Each structure stands twice: as C-alpha cells, then as structure tokens.
Amino acid sequence: MEEVRIQNVTKRFGKKVALQEISARVPKGSFFCILGEPGAGKTTLLRVIAGLEIPEEGEVFFGDQDVTLVPPQRRNVAFVFQDFALYPHMSVFENIASPLRLKGLGEEAIRKKVLEVASFLKIEKLLDRLPGFVSGGERQRVAIARALVKEPTLCLFDEPLVNLDYKIREDMRAQFKLMQREFGQTIIFATPDPIDALSMADIVLVLHEGRVQQLANVWEAYRKPANVFVGRYLGFPEMNILEGRIVRSGERLFWESGGLRLDVSSWEFLKTYEGTTVLLGLRPEEIRLGGVDGLDFTFEAIVILGEVVGSDTIVHLSVNGVTLRAFVPQIFRKPSGEKVSVGFRRESLYFFSSANGKNLLL
Amino acid sequence: MRKKINWGRGLGITALVVYGIFILFPIYWTVNTSFKEIGDVYKVPPSFIPTRFILDAYRFIFQGTGRVALFNSLVVAAVSTAIAVVLGTMASYAYSRYPFTPLTNEGAQFNLLTVRMFPPIAFLLPIFWMWKRFGLLDTYFALIITYTAFNLPLAVWLLKGFMDALPRSIEEASYVDGYSFWQTVRRVVLPLIGSGLAATVALCWIFIWNEFIIAYLLGGRNVILYTAYLPSLRRGMRIMWNQIAALSVLAIIPSIIILVLFRKYLVKIYLRG
Numbered sequence: 001m002e003e004v005r006i007q008n009v010t011k012r013f014g015k016k017v018a019l020q021e022i023s024a025r026v027p028k029g030s031f032f033c034i035l036g037e038p039g040a041g042k043t044t045l046l047r048v049i050a051g052l053e054i055p056e057e058g059e060v061f062f063g064d065q066d067v068t069l070v071p072p073q074r075r076n077v078a079f080v081f082q083d084f085a086l087y088p089h090m091s092v093f094e095n096i097a098s099p100l101r102l103k104g105l106g107e108e109a110i111r112k113k114v115l116e117v118a119s120f121l122k123i124e125k126l127l128d129r130l131p132g133f134v135s136g137g138e139r140q141r142v143a144i145a146r147a148l149v150k151e152p153t154l155c156l157f158d159e160p161l162v163n164l165d166y167k168i169r170e171d172m173r174a175q176f177k178l179m180q181r182e183f184g185q186t187i188i189f190a191t192p193d194p195i196d197a198l199s200m201a202d203i204v205l206v207l208h209e210g211r212v213q214q215l216a217n218v219w220e221a222y223r224k225p226a227n228v229f230v231g232r233y234l235g236f237p238e239m240n241i242l243e244g245r246i247v248r249s250g251e252r253l254f255w256e257s258g259g260l261r262l263d264v265s266s267w268e269f270l271k272t273y274e275g276t277t278v279l280l281g282l283r284p285e286e287i288r289l290g291g292v293d294g295l296d297f298t299f300e301a302i303v304i305l306g307e308v309v310g311s312d313t314i315v316h317l318s319v320n321g322v323t324l325r326a327f328v329p330q331i332f333r334k335p336s337g338e339k340v341s342v343g344f345r346r347e348s349l350y351f352f353s354s355a356n357g358k359n360l361l362l
Numbered sequence: 363m364r365k366k367i368n369w370g371r372g373l374g375i376t377a378l379v380v381y382g383i384f385i386l387f388p389i390y391w392t393v394n395t396s397f398k399e400i401g402d403v404y405k406v407p408p409s410f411i412p413t414r415f416i417l418d419a420y421r422f423i424f425q426g427t428g429r430v431a432l433f434n435s436l437v438v439a440a441v442s443t444a445i446a447v448v449l450g451t452m453a454s455y456a457y458s459r460y461p462f463t464p465l466t467n468e469g470a471q472f473n474l475l476t477v478r479m480f481p482p483i484a485f486l487l488p489i490f491w492m493w494k495r496f497g498l499l500d501t502y503f504a505l506i507i508t509y510t511a512f513n514l515p516l517a518v519w520l521l522k523g524f525m526d527a528l529p530r531s532i533e534e535a536s537y538v539d540g541y542s543f544w545q546t547v548r549r550v551v552l553p554l555i556g557s558g559l560a561a562t563v564a565l566c567w568i569f570i571w572n573e574f575i576i577a578y579l580l581g582g583r584n585v586i587l588y589t590a591y592l593p594s595l596r597r598g599m600r601i602m603w604n605q606i607a608a609l610s611v612l613a614i615i616p617s618i619i620i621l622v623l624f625r626k627y628l629v630k631i632y633l634r635g
Contacts, residue, residue, distance in 0.1 A: 052534055072537045079538045085531035089553045099539040150539070 002063030003027050004049065004154060004186065009058035011044055018044040019055070020210045026154075026188060026203070031180055033201030033218065034190040035234065040207040042190035043082070046156045049188060050079045062153060075154075078147030082158045084139050086131035092118075092142050093127040099150035117145045120182070121175075137168040148183060157189045161196060173199050194234050198222065206230045228357035231281045231350060237314050240282045240324050243354060246273045255280055259320025262297060266346065269360065278360070281350030287326035289315065292343030301342045306332050317342060389614070396420070396607035403603045419608035428609050431591035435577075436616065438502060438587060439570040442509040446566050447559060449510075450517025455551070457518065458525035471522075478515040483575055490579050500584045508576055513566040520565065524558030525551075560627040564620050571617055588613055 004026040011019040019041045026032045034042045047053040049060055051072035059068045067075055078099070086095050093114060100110045118124040121141040126134050131142060140160055147155050161169045177200055180187055191197065197204045197218055204221050206213040206229070214226040218234075225231035231239045244257030246264070253265045255278065262280075264270050270278070292298045304316040304323065313332035317324045319342070326342065334340060351360040395403060397415045423429065453474075456466050464470065493504040528551065536546040552559070577587035592609060595602045621628070 050538060052537070072534070073540050073542060077538065079535065081531040081535060083529060083531055085529060085535040087532060087535070087550060087554075098536075102540045146535075146539070 004188075005061040006045075006049065007059045007061065009045070009048055009055045009060065011041075011048060011053060011055045017210050019048070021058070022207075022210075022212055023058075024205055024212070024215055026186060029184050029186055030202045031177075031200055032186070032188045033197040033204045034188065034207060035194060035197045035204055036190075036192065036207035037233075038192055039209075040192075041210040042192075042207055043158050044210075045207070046079070046158050046188065046190050049154070050077050050156050051075045052079075076150075076152050077154045077156060078150050078152040080140075080143045080147050080155070080157045080160050082160065082162065084131075084143040084160075084163075086139060086142055086146075088131055090130075091127065092123065092129055092131060092134065095131060095142055096127075096145045096149055098146060113149055114145075117149045120148075120179075121145050137164055137172070140164060140172070144179070148179070148185070153186070155185045155187045157187065159191055160189075161191065161193065176200055194236055197234065198236075204234065206233060208233075224359065224362060225281075225350070226359055226362065228279055228281070228352045228359075231352065231359070235283055235285075237284045237325055237327055239350075240280075240284060241352070242280045242282075242322065242324075243277055244280055245277050246270055246275065248274055258322045260299075260322040262349075264349075267351070270351070273360075277354045279352040279354050279357070281352060282324070282344060282348055284314065284325045284327035285329075286344050286348035287317075287324065288343050289326055289328060289332070289340055292341050295343035296346040298341060298343035301340055303334050303336050303338050303340055305336060306334065308332075392607045392610050394607075395603055396611050398604050400600070400602060400604050419602075419604040420612075422605050423608050423612065427586065427591060428588070428605075428612075431586050431588040432609075432612060434502075434581075434585050435571065435587045435589070435613075438505045438509065438585075439567055439616075441502075442506045442513060442570055443563055443566040445506070445510045446513035446517045447562055450514055450521050450562065451552075451555075451559070453514070454518045454521035454525050455547075457522050458528075459530070471518075474515050475519060477511065478519070482512055482573075486575060486579055493580060500581055502585055504580050505577070505585060505587070508580060509570045509573070512576075513569055516569070517562050517566055520562045521555065521558050524555040528554050557627040557630055560624045561630065564624040564628055567620055568617060571613070 006022055006024045006026075009019055009022045010017070022041075022045060024032075034045055036042050044053060048055050051067065051070055054069065059066050061067065062075070072079075087098065090098070096114045096118060097110050100113060105113075114127070115124060118127060121144060123134075123138055123141050123145060126138055126142070131139055134142065140163070143160070161172055164172065173196065176187075176189075179185070189196070189201065201218045203216070204218040205215045206221065206226075208229050213233075214221050214230045216224075216226075221230060222234055225234060225239075228241060232241060242257050242260070244255045244260070247254050247256050251265075252263055253267075253270055253274070255262045255264045255270075257280070288295060299319045301317040301319045301324070304318050307314040307316065308331055311329075311331060313328045313330065315326045315328055315332055317326055317340070324342075352358065353360055394410070394412055396419055397412050397417070398409075399416050399418060402409065423432075456463075457471055460466055461468070461471075489508060490499070493499045493501075493508075496504075498504045532550055532554070533546055536550050537543075541549060572589070574589045577590040581587050581590055588609060592606055595605045595609070
C-alpha cells in the first residue's frame, strides 16, 4: 500500500465551512493522528478520506491514484465509527466476517480469518453473541476486528476511545500501538484527546475550525508548537499562557506581567517587540518545585491548590499575584498558602505573537 | 406471618376481567348468533348457549356473493397493503435520509400527512367522480389505488420513525465493507426496520379490511367488498342476523391471524406513541 495524500481539500455544508484547504501526506505504515476539539472537522476529514463525503475542492490520492470520486466500496479502506456501527441483528462472527463475504472466499477460509483476528483481540469467546450483549470495550474490539480482517490499505478510526471508560482507554492505547506494529497498518486516528496523540501517534495534524494548525511529527509539534492553539492543545495539563509586555531597563530586556518579571535579554529577536505585548508559554510539566539550584529562572511562589490527578498533581501557584499551573508527577501535599521555590530552564519558555498567536521562536 | 392482601392487584384484575367481558361478549354473541336459525335469532329470551350448531348461515355465505365479497376484500387489502408498504418504505427512507430536496423537505412531508388528517369522506365525492370519468368505477384498480392513497401517508409516517432510529453509520459501515446501496438495503436496512414493516403491514391491512364508505361508494356490483355486502343481507324487512354474524365471523379470521402474528410489533409501535 502506498501513501495517502490529501491536497487542498475544502468541504462545506451549506454555508458552513467544515474543512478549509487541508493538505497532508500520510506515509505508508504510519500512525497518523488528527487532533482537534469537537467540531474541528476531524470526522469530516476522515469521511472525505473514506469516500463517505465528496469534497467541494481538492483531491485525495491513494498512491498515484486520484480517488476523490471513488465510492467507499472501491477504496479498500476500513472505518471504525465513533458509535462502532455494528450490525445489531448479526452475531459478532457475522459482523467481523461481513467484509469477507464479498471476496468470494469459502466458508472455511472466512472462519479461519475471523478466528485469527478475534483471538488477537481476545474476543473469540463472543463470536456467537449479538453486539447488544457485549460490553462497550468489547464492542469496540469487534469493530476493530471487522476493520482488520479486511486487510485494508488504510484504517480510519473516528474517536474510538471516547465512548470507553477511563481504564479501558488506557489499555486500548497500548493495544492500538501493538496492533499497528503487528499488522503494519497505516492508521488515521481522529481524537480530541491530546494524550491519545502523544501516546500513540507518529504524526499529528492539529485541526481547529476546519484549518490545519500544524502538521508535524508528534514530538516536534510538542516541542515546537506552531502557535498558541497547538501549544495549549497538545499537552496535558494545558500550557500556561501569560500576556505580558516587553520592556527595557538599562541594557536589559524584560518580559513583565503584573508582579512577574523575567529577564529575556538573551532572546535577541525580542528587541523588535519592545513596548508591545507578547504571549509567554510555559508547560506545567517543565516547572520544577523545590531543588531549583542551577535553573535559569527561579521564583518564590505560594501554593494555591494541589489538584491530584491519579498519582500526579497539578499544583496551582501564585508568583507575585500571577497564577501558574505546575505538573508534579507524584502526590504533592503542601497546604495552601505555603511558600515554595519554583524554577524552570530557559528552553522551557515559548513566545507567541499576541496578534496572530504564531510561535515567535520558529 | 399472615399473608397481606394486595388490594391494588385485586382491583386491577377485577378491572381487567370486566373489560375483557365488555370486549369479548359481542364477539361471543356474534359467534353464537352465526350458528342459529333465523327464527331462533328473534326469540325472546335469546339462548345464550348454543344447543345446536346449524350451519345454514355459513352455507349461504359460502355459496353466494359472500364468498366473492370476502375474496375481493382479500385481494384489494393484500395488493393495496403491499403497494403502500413498498412505496412507503422507499419514501420514508428518502424522507429520513435526504430531508432537504423539494420533494422531501418538511413542507412536502407535511403535505403528505394532511391527506390523513381529513376523514376519507371529505375527498370521496371528487374521487368518485374522477373514477367515473375514467370509466374505472367498480374495478379492483380504483379500489386499490384509492386505499393506497389513504394508507401511504400512514405507512410513510410509521416507517420514517424507524428509519430515523436507524443510525446512518450502520449503512455507511456496510458501504465501507464493500456492499452496494441495494445490498445494504437488503442486508441491513430492511432487517433492522423489520418490526416497523410488520406493524405497518398490520395497520394498513386493518384500515382497508374494516373500511366501509370507500368500499360502498367505489365498489358495489362488479367488485363488492364484504363490508359493502354486509348491509345487504336481508329478506324484505327482515335483517338476516345469523348470516351477518356468519360473514362477520369469517371476516374476523384474517385480522386475528395478522394481529397474532404481528402482536409484539404492534405493541412496540403503540408504545412509541
């Protein structure tokens, strides 16, 4: 199977623009993640790739072949729907066998293939049941089995983890990764959850209101977000974004917001922004609490609140009246009001234009 | 421990029994009457329990026009129901899936339903003259088309609910699996609206089977339906109650078969409201 190319795809529903000039390349065998909020156009993009929607403008290529107008029946793609879309009146076995029934295989061959996929996904015990009588996580695996058994050129997943509860979701992330390695599938995966993208994807396409915000290797997008939106969205907890002014004081250049003042002289380009407002980005996971010797920036802060998430803590801090969120990978127990020293490295800082949100470091 | 008497339950059962008698007695009385001689029918006091089974009334119905009328009713009801359900399935699919074309938008859907909002009699005179003009009065064709016209809105309206409840993604999954539109309709859509189809068949059938005015006005000589034939069962001033009862008993049979077969689907549709 060759790569998938999307070229200047625009899709409108009436007056509403769902996708605006989307271009992307999905290399063969890659795990490609479409990340965006609900309504960003993720599902529409998947549907265009599957052939369930025809774009008003632009083309979709599978290898060298223009498939923009090819119906879904002849694209050899598999689609795992958000609601799984299993056939409720057919047994799990028949659901999985469905794509094989058209391939002219014998009953024996079909049985063998279905069993193979079912045992990989550990649902071989459910084959005689109707989809209504299996759990949500199992239903999802049935939908995945139906996709895999087809041996498609491309697997499309529409937010398959959203309908599952927290524990199964954790489990499935690893499963997806393993599955892709095992089958060497090209996977396009739409999700609103940045953790899905960070934990599974090779390449991420960040969508916002039908426009591409960034298309890059997932870690590159994490380290070098193209704009404030990507900075905020691709990461958990959300990046701290603070609005401040660039001011000169003698020879030095400072970024200043309320009671927080950072010496930013070492960023040469900020000179041109003197006297204007610039957004400062700082990831919560890059703020160190205590033991801050040797870090480029250090402050005294007051703990406002410790929000325990699983075995991690999101600590809300106040630095001279400016609030910051810090992420500590352990249970953090300090009473509110207590003083703590915080610090971060120079490389942890991002600067974004306050006019258009672009990353000024790129 | 003394067993507590459940008064609410007792009351409920009593109410059901009373209601059951109320519903079933006329049917019993019809059956009872159908086995009497006409002389016995008018006897006072009437006999509640049949002592002899006299089949004269049934014999009369079977040998005369009654048999023809029942056959006509069966043909008209079956054909018209079939047409209404087939067209209704296709129309309701279009209404549900493509509600923005001029033929299927809300206005068009409402227009179709208005047919059902008037009593049939409101349209009957023009319809009568129309068929007369075409020279088609008193034919299967006229009866079947007229009944279909009244049943189609009902079929569409019932089936659209089932179509709406059928997630689009299931059809799309079938397309992605490689099945064509018609294959998808056969494999997925029809089986999943099966209970809706059964209920629609039953309701369309019952409407035609119980209908009198249309049968009386548009049929009558060449094509007489049993509902139009019933009132003619008299000798001079004497109403032949036993023959009427016998024809009624025979006429109940198809409805009972349909109700028993499709019972669980009908309950479903009434519960949907």
